[in-house]
Amino acid sequence: MKTMKKIVCILSTLMLVLCTLGCSKKAEQPVEPRLLLGFSQIGSESAWRIGNTRDIEACAEEYGVSLMFENANQKQENQIDAIRRFIAYKVDVIAFSPIVEEGWDNVLNEAKEAGIPVILVDRDVSTDAEGLTKCLIGADFYKEGVMAAEYLIRKADSLGLEHVNIVEITGTENSTPMRQRQAGFVDTIAGDDRMVILESIDGDFLKSRGAECMRSLLGTYGSDIDVVFSHNDEMTLGALPEIEKAGFVPGQDMIIISIDGGQEAIDVLKEGRINCVVECTPKLGKELMETALKLKAGEEVDTLIHPVEEVFSDEQDTSLIAPRGY
Numbered sequence: 336m337k338t339m340k341k342i343v344c345i346l347s348t349l350m351l352v353l354c355t356l357g358c359s360k361k362a363e364q365p366v367e368p369r370l371l372l373g374f375s376q377i378g379s380e381s382a383w384r385i386g387n388t389r390d391i392e393a394c395a396e397e398y399g400v401s402l403m404f405e406n407a408n409q410k411q412e413n414q415i416d417a418i419r420r421f422i423a424y425k426v427d428v429i430a431f432s433p434i435v436e437e438g439w440d441n442v443l444n445e446a447k448e449a450g451i452p453v454i455l456v457d458r459d460v461s462t463d464a465e466g467l468t469k470c471l472i473g474a475d476f477y478k479e480g481v482m483a484a485e486y487l488i489r490k491a492d493s494l495g496l497e498h499v500n501i502v503e504i505t506g507t508e509n510s511t512p513m514r515q516r517q518a519g520f521v522d523t524i525a526g527d528d529r530m531v532i533l534e535s536i537d538g539d540f541l542k543s544r545g546a547e548c549m550r551s552l553l554g555t556y557g558s559d560i561d562v563v564f565s566h567n568d569e570m571t572l573g574a575l576p577e578i579e580k581a582g583f584v585p586g587q588d589m590i591i592i593s594i595d596g597g598q599e600a601i602d603v604l605k606e607g608r609i610n611c612v613v614e615c616t617p618k619l620g621k622e623l624m625e626t627a628l629k630l631k632a633g634e635e636v637d638t639l640i641h642p643v644e645e646v647f648s649d650e651q652d653t654s655l656i657a658p659r660g661y
């Protein structure tokens with residue numbers, strides 16, 4: 336009986352010790368994130384960019400991805416530094432939105448040597464080297480330029496215009512959306528003799544620059560301007576008050592075409608001061624998380640992912656446009 340008691344006592348002490356050990360081990364163990372993702376954002380230049388950042392942060396949380404987020408404040412060198420920090424930190428996957436297309440070869444080679452896959456988000460890079468990035472998740476900017484021009488051709492037809500003078504306010508020089516939106520637009524109006532581009536001017540995707548550019552264009556061409564084609568909503572919103580100050584009614588005296596489709600621009604479209612907004616969705620977070628998780632798992636990914644986008648214009652009942660969320 337005595338030995339029995341002893342055995343029970345020893346066993347329960349042992350169980351207590353084991354349990355305590357097990358429990359304390361559990362409490363000390365950090366919860367492993369599914370994935371550590373380093374993301375270098377361009378900056379905060381537009382409602383589009385802020386919507387894009389919010390979407391990526393929300394999706395990272397939803398997918399259980401630990402996000403190292405860096406804002407480059409519109410400077411390529413800050414993006415290069417951020418990518419180097421991600422490499423030093425040994426993140427699982429690097430993603431970034433390159434502000435311009437050229438100048439990434441060195442840092443991308445460093446990521447490749449470290450064995451870290453790179454995803455391009457929103458914008459592309461231009462390089463002769465093979466295999467520096469895994470894929471691009473972003474809009475079809477060329478198609479956006481085409482859709483803007485197709486709207487303009489329909490509008491000119493409906494108004495019976497015989498000659499159409501266009502001024503173009505472009506996005507950041509040498510960026511993918513600037514190059515491709517311009518190319519899509521120019522290629523599409525090329526077959527239409529009525530269309531003339533008076534001037535293309537760099538507005539850097541900024542509202543303040545949009546206003547400056549518009550002032551300068553109005554100073555040079557005044558009432559000769561029939562159309563303002565602006566590469567993003569921010570620049571359009573900067574240009575509109577300048578057009579009004581110069582005594583013109585935007586949407587009537589001048590056809591206003593914008594790209595992005597943020598809520599503020601859609602509200603102005605509903606007022607009739609913008610005629611057409613080509614959608615460019617900033618909601619790329621879901622695709623980014625799913626692609627990054629696949630890469631971590633060593634799976635193949637699509638090399639090009641374009642979201643589906645539409646056109647909002649005075650050709651439709653604009654009161655039916657759903658809230659945009661950015």
Ligand code: GYE
Binds near residue numbers: 381540
């Ligand atoms: O159109 C603009 C932003 O790269 C698609 O960048 C993006 C562009 C967008 O600042 O508003």
